[in-house]
Amino acid sequence: MIVAERKPIDEIIEKIKDYNKILLLGCNECVTVCEAGGKKEVGVLASALRMYFLNKGKEILIDEITLERQCDHEYLEEIRDRIDQYDAVLSLACGVGVQFMADKYLSTPVYPGVNTCFLGATEKRGLWTERCQACGQCILASTGGICPISRCAKRVLNGPCGGSTNGKCELSKELDCAWQLIIDRLKAMDRLDDYEKLADIKDWSSDRAGGPRKVVREDVQE
Amino acid sequence: MRLSYPTSIKIIRVPCTGKVDVIHILRSFEKGADGVYVVGCMEGDCHFNKGNFRARKRVEQAQKLLEDIGIGGERVKMYNLSSSEAPLFVEYAKEMSEKILELGPNPIKEAKKSLRGQNEAVSG
């Protein structure tokens, strides 16, 4: 899923302080799971913002809506008939949702309430870690199912680098060395010989480097 | 034991403190509470195992938020005691009550009042 984290409240306040009617828009998908922008977080943030502005002598209208998804026309259309009631939208969706909103409702200012962090997994409640950088050409088949692009600080394809110590990255003792994990996996699968296969120079054109990407499936288009 | 505790305290009963969420605490302040404290079972004695630990985390979250928005994190507190400790219940109630008296009223209340005053002045 896409992992996000709520922006500091003072940063949010600074952006919306001049508005009187705000729609605080949550999303039921990834940001709900990572507890950054679901219905619950919308409620808490709305309450906190109302109190903040009241305390500053300003009564502000903050309506709360949480959509099934903000990255689909279908759901984002649900607010069309009421969008004009608001001076601005504060979206707790990931960057995708915020932009879809901006595309669709051209004249309504939209502000991000979260920082979109990465594609990751829930290791345990309150701990989300990165697993994928969407490079567009998956190499997990040759790295024991562990991604050195997203999990090695230098995205070294033939690792580990010389900074790997006791299975940890040179960046931090808290951070696993991805290549240690890869080697452990290869060993567990009795495929350590694969380690000596040189990884090809990567074609990054399907990554960010190639410019904005799209996936086209004419066979499913209507 | 017919012990008395400060009359300013309104008790809201929940099946387990694990039921208390951040939003409940915040809403209390929005509605004019001057302080909120959560009284859970002793740590380790939760019938649902983790309820009171969850409550503690949520109290901490609420404290941080209230601090960030200028209402004051000290207005929220978590206590633990067992059901047979009435004297302690009273002691905590008094402690919290005194703390709130010292901090003064919830600033939201004052702000609401003065906003209403302004509105009346305008319409009058």
Add this chain to the structure above:
Amino acid sequence: MSEKTSSKLERILASGNLAVTSECGPPRGTDPEAIIEKANLIKDYVDAINITDNQTSVTRMCSLAACIRLKLMGLEPVLQMVTRDRNRIALQSDILGAASFDINNMLCLSGDHQSFGDCAAGQNVHDLDSMQLLQLVRKMRDEGKFLGGDEIKRPPKMFVGAAANPFADPFEIRVPRLAKKVAAGAEFIQTQCIYNLDKFEKWMEGVRERGLHEKVHILAGVTPFKSAGMARYMKNRVPGMDVPDDVVKRMADTPKEKQAEEGINICVESIQRLKEVEGVHGFHVMAIEWEEKVPGIIERTGLYPRPEV
């Protein structure tokens, strides 16, 4: 391992002599005197001088410009190049630039992470990794082609090296990792600073078992301690460094005013012992901001005078 370049370092190694290299860090400014002074201190005692490439990610004068300085002095530079700061266009372009000045040696590295330096908020590139950089240089040299397949007019003639850390984890892949670098095209190796000689010798055993010592010239890396504090720092703070407790203790047990001398002694003893290890073809003496001590170390280990080849 027949000679493929005009590299003096390659000639010395091919002749069977023990090679000696050292390194200089470029200045954090524009004054070329800094590099000239350092080079003058060591030039008669080493065969080639590495110029580091923004080491520990601290911004410095570029390695290429400093290498050209050495070249202008008639010395033999080893251009260090990290993949952290350059994409494949810049890497190839800098290789051509270096070769145009007849810089004949290159050391391919990935580089320390930028968070250790003065631009922690910067991007890193890592378009290629160090092994792929080795492959790139070899392709440019041996096939005379750019990565994209186009022909290079007057291809670069670089003698290509890589770093190896026999002490990093996991130990079991340290020999396979060297094999991989050799397969990628490394012709010489400069190792991480060696303090744990037992472990290094164990690694070399593995290297010999696979015959790698006949495919690549291994230069053993050594760095003299200036003080007990430095020994402790290297042990505890530098990633991938293995400094045994008894070495730290030996430094710590030495009176403060004699510690520098003791650091040199340890370095000299290490070289003496490593000279006897089959497959060690030379030494890379990294006297960090202490270049004036290099001549003494080289003399005391019998590696002076340097051979004329």
